[in-house]
Amino acid sequence: MKLAALAIGLASLGFAALRHSDPAEKPWAVILGGDTDGYLSPCGCTEPMSGGVRRRATATRQLAFADRTVVLDNGFFATGTSRQDELKAETMAQVLRNMDATAINYGPADARLGPGMALSLQSLSGNRLTTASVGGSSLPLQVVKGPFLIGAASKDADTVALTLRGQPIALDQAVEGLLQAADGGDKTPILILQGDQNEARRLARKFPKLALIQYRSTSDAPDKMERIGTTVLATVGEHGKSIVRLTWSGRAFTGYTALRLTPAFPDDPTVSRVFDTYLQRVALEGLLDKLPRRDGPAYAGAASCVACHAQAGKVWKLSAHAHALSTLEKGRQSRDPDCVGCHVTGLSSLNGFRSRALNPQLAFVSCESCHGPAKAHARSPKFRLPKVTESTCVTCHTTLNSPTFNFAKYWAKIRH
């Protein structure tokens, strides 16, 4: 049997005790993140959740090369334009400032939050927003750091230009501008693209001088970097679940690390504080109380149900459903509209959950979460409640929130 280097590969490592080469030749780290899509906390509600800005900050600091680091973010702070989306975007801007982001792609999704939010985000991020898609705006067309010139662009320049009150620049023209500026300044051009892999590949073929294109993807960050010619294509995937680090040797991108932000990464204390502020702002603004609610039948409360359905009540009390709101309370997210709907009973109803103090009998996922409001049934069992099927479960146990959900397995836990 011959010697075989496994795992890390001792042959390539030169075994132990190899040290840094000349400090002058130290590489640069280019750390990619973004496409948070509003997922400030880890994506999903069940272990093992991935992503979240607190872990991302830890991982980014761990991957950084002291003063030779470029942190890029592809924007897409939130997916909508609600007040909560605004709060998320403002939180992301602060988080990125905290992570010392070099450039943030101000793209169409963030532009839809409006011109007022553009001012706020630019201020909170420490003026890190950039776009090469709009001329004559207050945002820089490019950002320089170390050997790099960074441009951020999108196909939908019109939306960004409308918000920034500037002139839209077509994508290819924006890239040409970036390359010209890079040539003139003897810099290595990097493009942060609000576009998919196909668009990135097209640009890589058309503009081979681009050193790196960061693109958007609905998949995970690939295990390896993709190259077209000398252009590296990379993505962090969706919902901010991963970050990617590339190392720049001075001539080319060499090292590639895609890190899924699993629970192995502890929360960064500073960003945790910023995230806590976000939760407090959500609570202080009473966003949960402002949720639109519709009229509907009255709820009976869990105690009424259990009074007759004792056996079912016993099963329920032992289930995670009975403690669903407590789980959020422990994570200080019990007033977060993103979460509460699936942790209480009847949040969308005028007769449903408002708060634990007001509705202690609805402050969990109870019988009526699945079977529906049951006050009429409690008064007279002749009022039958609808039959519950898997389709009821998946309103909360979506593939995103509950990735391991399996009806047969989960039903076995609460069979009653």
Add this chain to the structure above:
Amino acid sequence: MLALLAAAAIAPLFGPTLNPGVSTEFQREVLTVTDALQKGDFEGARKALAFTPTGELTIEWDDHNVPAADRPQFLAARDRALQMWANFNALIHPKIVAKGGVLKFSFEKELALNPETGIRAGYAALFGDNPAKPRLEVVIGLTRGEPAVRSRPTEVYNEIAHGVGVYYGLAESPYIGTFMGRSDLPTERENMMGYEGNAAKANLKAIDELRGRIDKRQRVTSARPHAVMDPLSFDGGDITQGDQYAFNFQLTNTGNAPLTYRIVPDCTCYTVLPGEVIQPGTSFVIHARMDSTNYSGELHHRIAVFTNDIDVPVRVMPFTIRVQPRYRLIFDAPEVKMVANGPTTLTAYLFSAADRPIKATAARVMGIPGTVTIAPWKGELADPAMKEGAKLRQGTKLTLTINPSGIVGRSALSLEVDTDDKAFGRVRTSQTVQRGIAALPGQVFFGEVSSPYTTSFLLSQPGRAFQILSMTSDSPYVKAIGSTPHGVGEYKVEVKYLGGAPVGFFNAILTVKTDDPNQPVVKVPIQAVIR
């Protein structure tokens, strides 16, 4: 029957079928044994078998490079990791020995940078071929990561747990957080035992099987399964959101022994039905299913197939699907609809592809008092969000009558529509409405501040000019320092935090006086977190 018996009599006896997730190194070791058995070289097979892992896990522990203060904690971490292995696999009996161990752990002050990642390695492993020496030596770095930091007991635990897995022939896992999914970065958590316990047990059983063949002097044919995947990539074309989209791909075993595999999707949006062992010369169609209810747009994903094919243990099949939205519910209004006093009418439309009609059965307005009427509709309409110009569409027209008297500045209106579609029985959209002058954003937020800091916001009434007469703050810590016109009916206002406010949440109100007779005073809330 005779034919069957005859076939059974001449059917070759194969070496053990290994599970997916087995390391290439272990597969090679097994093949070395079975190659010898195939030739009838039973002594050679027995010698080769000596290099395979055994349940008697004798371990040499060399911590002379470890600072004395760290040694007790590292020892405790080692014992916890070994105990975890023993707990989950009764076939494994770890024992620390001074010499003659099959596995050795030692420490170095610093390992090299991992050339793949550029990160300082925290671990390195080397298989040896000298029977007098440990079969596997694992070197743990006393520093790790980039910039390098000291390795702590948590990382020592993880590296030992991983090293034992490597010894038992398990492959690296891409999932950090399990025993075989290690990281060179500092970690805060002791990794969890995943599939590793059973996988190691299966490998030990495979070795037992080989030992039995040698003892019985049975010839076997070396098992060389070979996986061929078809297609190598996949374009699912267009589907409609909400559809359960099924797609298949085929794995063919062109090798001479059973092919085992494990499929790992990269997204929870699709599931792959578990398959079965694929016999040589046969194929198996793997069924994947995607629930597109929560997705729209172009989706790119990858299916990873782990097999026991030594040549290509992992294959990745990329696929693309374009999910067309099942319905569109849009307002026929600008992004921000300016409203005046008194009832205001808004129009929204629900429509879908002509061949998949969707009908509204009821609708309601939420967030702002109002009513909705619904009526069948056919007409030309643009859909700017989908980059579609005006074209003939068919569906439901929703006419909203709202009473905006309660609105101050900007507010969001939600429209909820019940439909006749099973998967999309209740759909929603929203519309921003504005009455009078609004601050944008609605609250000026400084973020965390500890010293003087300036930010800005817009005071806006699109298309309707007004003048700012004065701006005063109710707090001595905040001051409006100027305003500049930013278009018709819009000003950019600069606000400064002057410093000195008490630590904690800070709230203030900026009062802006205007010449607009309908809105002579605009109150702008300001918030900061003072540190």
